[in-house]
Amino acid sequence: MAPWLVAGLGNPGPAYATHRHNVGAMVVDALARRARASFTSPRLMRAEVAQTRLTASGIGGVGADAQQVVLLKTRTYMNESGLPVKKAAAFFTIDPAHLVVVHDELDLEFGRLRLKLGGGDNGHNGLRSIRAHLGTGDFHRVRFGIGRPPGRQDPADFVLSPFPASLREELALGIERAADAVEVLIGRGLVEAQNRFNS
Numbered sequence: 484m485a486p487w488l489v490a491g492l493g494n495p496g497p498a499y500a501t502h503r504h505n506v507g508a509m510v511v512d513a514l515a516r517r518a519r520a521s522f523t524s525p526r527l528m529r530a531e532v533a534q535t536r537l538t539a540s541g542i543g544g545v546g547a548d549a550q551q552v553v554l555l556k557t558r559t560y561m562n563e564s565g566l567p568v569k570k571a572a573a574f575f576t577i578d579p580a581h582l583v584v585v586h587d588e589l590d591l592e593f594g595r596l597r598l599k600l601g602g603g604d605n606g607h608n609g610l611r612s613i614r615a616h617l618g619t620g621d622f623h624r625v626r627f628g629i630g631r632p633p634g635r636q637d638p639a640d641f642v643l644s645p646f647p648a649s650l651r652e653e654l655a656l657g658i659e660r661a662a663d664a665v666e667v668l669i670g671r672g673l674v675e676a677q678n679r680f681n682s
Contacts, residue, residue, distance in 0.1 A: 486551035487537075487669050488577040489514065490568050492586040492609040494643075495558045503629045504642040506658070507585035507609075508556045510627065513662040515554050518543030522556065528574065530567035531556045537669055550669060553577070557609075564609040565616030572617070582622035583665055584613060589638055591628025593650065594657040595682045596664055599624050600673055623668060627661050 491511030492504075499505055515522065518535035520543065525532060533554040538544030542552065553575050557567045572582060580600075586609055591597055601621045604610035614620045632641035646654050660680065668676040 484550050485581055486553060486575055486577055487581045487583065488553045488555060488568070488572055488575060489583045489585065489665055489669075490555045490557065490564070490571075490613075492557060492561060492564055492584065494560050499643070501645040502643055503646060504561060504587055506587045506627045506629065506654075507625075509658050510585045510625070510661045510665065511554050511556055513658050514542055514665060517541065517662065518552075518554075520554065522554075524558070525574070528567055528570045529558050530571055531558060532571060537666060539670070542666055552669060562608040562612055565612035565614070568613050569616040579617055579619050579622045582617075583625060583668060584610065584622060585625045585627065585661065585665065586610065587629045587642060588626035589629060589631055589642070591626060591630070593628055593630040594653055594660075595628035596657075596661055596680045597624075597626040597628075598664060598668060598673060598677050598681055599626070623673065625661055625664055625668070627657065 491507035493508035515533045520533035520535040522531040522533045535543050535552050536549040537552050538546045538549050555571050557564045600623050664676055664680040
């Protein structure tokens with residue numbers, strides 16, 4: 484079976500780790516924890532990667548039905564996300580149809596998920612970069628709602644601000660739900676994942 488690549492978008496370094504823009508990386512971290520998989524930083528890839536497998540019993544499982552999954556967190560800034568995704572896809576021989584990009588979405592209420600295949604970038608710099616480097620937008624997206632900024636706050640400032648403490652518990656649940664969605668998408672297909680998780 485052809486391998487899958489799950490890319491969680493964000494900005495690098497601890498200063499950005501809790502920001503709304505980094506929720507994709509948070510979901511990939513959750514998948515790695517489930518799989519007990521450790522990240523490494525391959526030379527020249529500009530990303531952290533962890534290799535695992537997905538079976539009917541979940542990520543990190545073993546068995547005849549094991550599906551290879553590569554988890555990736557970019558180590559570039561958001562607007563350069565396409566470079567490490569392209570490098571990883573080439574290195575692991577992964578087709579865009581087997582790429583899942585997990586990212587924040589301003590146009591969805593906080594915690595809501597929307598899974599889709601293909602489409603535009605909707606103003607998201609990470610998606611724009613990936614589409615430019617791959618030459619196609621025909622990859623899967625798991626969109627994690629962060630909502631619109633309050634009042635007249637600039638969206639650019641909003642995405643580069645941390646989730647408030649009041650949302651911490653709900654955020655943790657949402658991240659686990661998004662990780663569930665990735666597992667179902669890869670293991671059971673997009674339609675089933677959409678039916679279960681799109682909200």
